[in-house]
Amino acid sequence: MTSTAPSPAESLVVRGTPVSLVDVVKDYGSGQRALDAISLDVHPGEFVALLGPSGCGKTTALRAISGLETIDSGHVRIGDQDVEAVAVHKRDIGMVFQSYSLFPHMTVAQNVAFGLRMRRVASADRTRRVQEALDLVGLGSLGERFAHQLSGGQQQRVALARALVTRPRVLLLDEPLSALDAKVRVQLRDEIRRIQQETGITTVFVTHDQEEALAVADRVAVMNAGVIEQIGTPEDLYLRPATEFVAGFVGLSNRLEGVLEHGRVAVAGQDLVALPNAVQDGPVAAFVRPEDVLLAEEGLPAIVLSTSFLGAQRRTVVQLEAGSALVVQHAASERPQPGDLVHVAFSGRPVAVAPLR
Amino acid sequence: MTTAAAAPVADVVRPRRSGGSRRSRVGAVPSKATGAIVLVVIGVLFAIPLIAMTWFTFQTVGTGAFTLAHWAAILDPAQASTYSDLFAGIGNSLILAVIVVVIIVALLLPAMLLAELRYPRVHRVLEFVCLIPITVPTIVLVVGFVPVYQVVQSVLGSDPWTLAFAIGVIVLPYAYRPIQANIGVTNLTTLTEAARSLGASWPVAVWRVVLPNLRRGLLSSCLLTVSVVLGEFTIANFLGQNTFQTALLLLQQTDPYVATICAVVALLFVFALLVLISTAGSIRRPRRKKS
Numbered sequence: 001m002t003s004t005a006p007s008p009a010e011s012l013v014v015r016g017t018p019v020s021l022v023d024v025v026k027d028y029g030s031g032q033r034a035l036d037a038i039s040l041d042v043h044p045g046e047f048v049a050l051l052g053p054s055g056c057g058k059t060t061a062l063r064a065i066s067g068l069e070t071i072d073s074g075h076v077r078i079g080d081q082d083v084e085a086v087a088v089h090k091r092d093i094g095m096v097f098q099s100y101s102l103f104p105h106m107t108v109a110q111n112v113a114f115g116l117r118m119r120r121v122a123s124a125d126r127t128r129r130v131q132e133a134l135d136l137v138g139l140g141s142l143g144e145r146f147a148h149q150l151s152g153g154q155q156q157r158v159a160l161a162r163a164l165v166t167r168p169r170v171l172l173l174d175e176p177l178s179a180l181d182a183k184v185r186v187q188l189r190d191e192i193r194r195i196q197q198e199t200g201i202t203t204v205f206v207t208h209d210q211e212e213a214l215a216v217a218d219r220v221a222v223m224n225a226g227v228i229e230q231i232g233t234p235e236d237l238y239l240r241p242a243t244e245f246v247a248g249f250v251g252l253s254n255r256l257e258g259v260l261e262h263g264r265v266a267v268a269g270q271d272l273v274a275l276p277n278a279v280q281d282g283p284v285a286a287f288v289r290p291e292d293v294l295l296a297e298e299g300l301p302a303i304v305l306s307t308s309f310l311g312a313q314r315r316t317v318v319q320l321e322a323g324s325a326l327v328v329q330h331a332a333s334e335r336p337q338p339g340d341l342v343h344v345a346f347s348g349r350p351v352a353v354a355p356l357r
Numbered sequence: 358m359t360t361a362a363a364a365p366v367a368d369v370v371r372p373r374r375s376g377g378s379r380r381s382r383v384g385a386v387p388s389k390a391t392g393a394i395v396l397v398v399i400g401v402l403f404a405i406p407l408i409a410m411t412w413f414t415f416q417t418v419g420t421g422a423f424t425l426a427h428w429a430a431i432l433d434p435a436q437a438s439t440y441s442d443l444f445a446g447i448g449n450s451l452i453l454a455v456i457v458v459v460i461i462v463a464l465l466l467p468a469m470l471l472a473e474l475r476y477p478r479v480h481r482v483l484e485f486v487c488l489i490p491i492t493v494p495t496i497v498l499v500v501g502f503v504p505v506y507q508v509v510q511s512v513l514g515s516d517p518w519t520l521a522f523a524i525g526v527i528v529l530p531y532a533y534r535p536i537q538a539n540i541g542v543t544n545l546t547t548l549t550e551a552a553r554s555l556g557a558s559w560p561v562a563v564w565r566v567v568l569p570n571l572r573r574g575l576l577s578s579c580l581l582t583v584s585v586v587l588g589e590f591t592i593a594n595f596l597g598q599n600t601f602q603t604a605l606l607l608l609q610q611t612d613p614y615v616a617t618i619c620a621v622v623a624l625l626f627v628f629a630l631l632v633l634i635s636t637a638g639s640i641r642r643p644r645r646k647k648s
Contacts, residue, residue, distance in 0.1 A: 068550055088553040095554040101547045105569040114565075118556030159551075166555065 016045030016202045017079045017169040024074035034060045036226035045200045049213035052223035058206045066172050067091050094163030098175040100155045102147035108158050109143035115166040133165035153184035173205040222246050247287035247352040254326050260284040268322050273349045283356035290329035292348030299345030304336045414618045427614035446604030449517040454586040456521035458579045461532045487533035495591040517598045531581040539574025577634045584627045
């Protein structure tokens with residue numbers, strides 16, 4: 001006998017809605033704009049991560065979409081509607097916060113039902129949808145518990161169910177994993193991605209953790225000082241960073257100063273093939289990933305400063321004779337010791353080359 | 358020049374702390390025996406005057422023999438006129454308590470919520486204003502209130518309830534602190550933002566999310582307010598109003614036994630209020646549905 005009941009995810013599937021920020025400016029009057037005319041298009045059903053260091057404006061951008069933060073100029077669009085003048089509670093959004101935000105005086109089920117009560121959903125329908133949402137996040141049996149009886153990971157799962165149960169047009173996640181321990185963070189991260197793909201909801205996810213952003217997002221917008229430095233797929237950002245900031249912020253990179261001539265960068269006598277970009281010949285900074293640097297028989301002489309075991313690989317910091325430090329990622333079977341004299345060579349091209357300022 | 362970003366450094370040797378096995382007792386939780394001794398000493402300290410006062414109310418004038426006459430006198434309808442001022446004073450104090458609580462709930466609470474949720478810069482100012490009355494002696498406040506009340510009485514009359522405005526000022530520190538302490542341990546900003554993102558308007562978010570989570574602070578605030586109002590003497594006396602405390606003073610001069618009975622009952626009442634305050638927050642709501 002086969003069951004015809006829809007899976008929890010099916011009943012919560014929503015039609016993805018496009019979200020846009022157009023030249024959005026937010027100035028708190030502190031001398032630097034929190035958002036400096038940023039524009040961002042999130043496609044229907046897309047998962048976009050806003051990534052950047054603390055104070056770069058990523059949370060402000062998210063709050064501008066939610067309406068929790070007013071903007072000074074520009075437009076925020078959800079679907080085909082400009083929502084700058086629409087109150088938060090009328091924007092039809094779901095939001096999960098960094099800090100635990102479950103209502104302490106309500107049970108898990110009452111928390112999840114809150115948005116449905118606000119929308120005056122009938123009691124029977126409400127009960128069914130609450131159970132489906134809790135099943136979706138794997139907490140179907142905990143509806144009668146209170147927030148203080150749940151772990152941090154469970155609380156954020158409930159918050160996710162609460163945000164999704166109303167079938168909002170857009171799901172906004174404001175560093176929902178940052179308060180969790182590492183193992184739970186990875187589990188919940190993967191779960192968020194699964195649920196987003198199952199429900200098809202347009203999602204904007206704020207994080208300062210690059211690994212998190214690269215692991216879950218369809219596209220990542222890297223922000224710095226109120227502007228979006230680059231928007232692209234995780235591969236784009238890692239392999240083809242558009243700016244010096246992105247090259248330094250996304251993944252580890254070694255910044256090497258050299259001279260660009262005829263498409264090749266000369267660094268301490270070693271040649272690196274440059275990317276075919278528009279940088280003019282002359283002094284440049286080239287960014288090389290640690291995995292593109294080798295411990296070799298021949299190459300630039302260097303002294304090992306420290307080495308760390310990472311599992312299958314090992315990361316070693318060496319000091320070039322020229323005086324600067326370099327991170328090398330290599331097989332764990334190679335075991336250089338601090339103080340050893342080694343040689344390093346470059347196996348790949350730089351991920352970015354920027355004119356030297 | 359190269360920059361090695363965020364490279365983990367291995368082989369770090371940390372200095373070892375000496376004397377790590379010694380644990381300081383400073384700030385440690387006292388043992389059960391210590392707790393019990395402290396509790397008994399404090400209990401005795403509070404109980405002795407109460408017992409002495411109660412014992413006094415059961416004594417006959419002159420002989421000191423046991424009697425219930427003083428307690429019976431209060432309940433005797435024939436002597437109602439003797440204690441009419443006392444009963445009127447109690448009534449006035451209870452009315453004042455209700456009005457002052459209304460002032461706290463209707464004015465102070467919204468002001469504190471606005472300062473917390475919408476205008477955080479006002480927070481310091483509000484705290485300063487609310488704590489001022491505790492730093493100024495009541496007698497000094499009364500000197501200021503006298504000319505103000507000449508106007509108040511010309512507009513609103515001289516009924517005892519008008520004292521609520523003055524007493525509302527002196528209870529501010531006691532009313533402010535419990536609510537603020539509750540706000541401090543509740544992330545109201547995030548809770549209201551969560552409620553609003555789920556479709557609740559501001560008033561609905563406050564009613565359904567904020568107030569239930571401030572229940573303990575609000576209840577404590579109201580009970581403290583009631584106890585301060587019932588114990589307030591200076592303002593009522595100087596502004597010539599009959600309240601529980603002023604009536605008690607007059608009664609003391611004519612019938613010290615009944616005055617003492619009232620004092621004992623009032624003390625027990627306030628004690629009960631304080632017990633209620635301390636247990637209010639630990640009451641776990643929800644009845645659980647049986648599965």
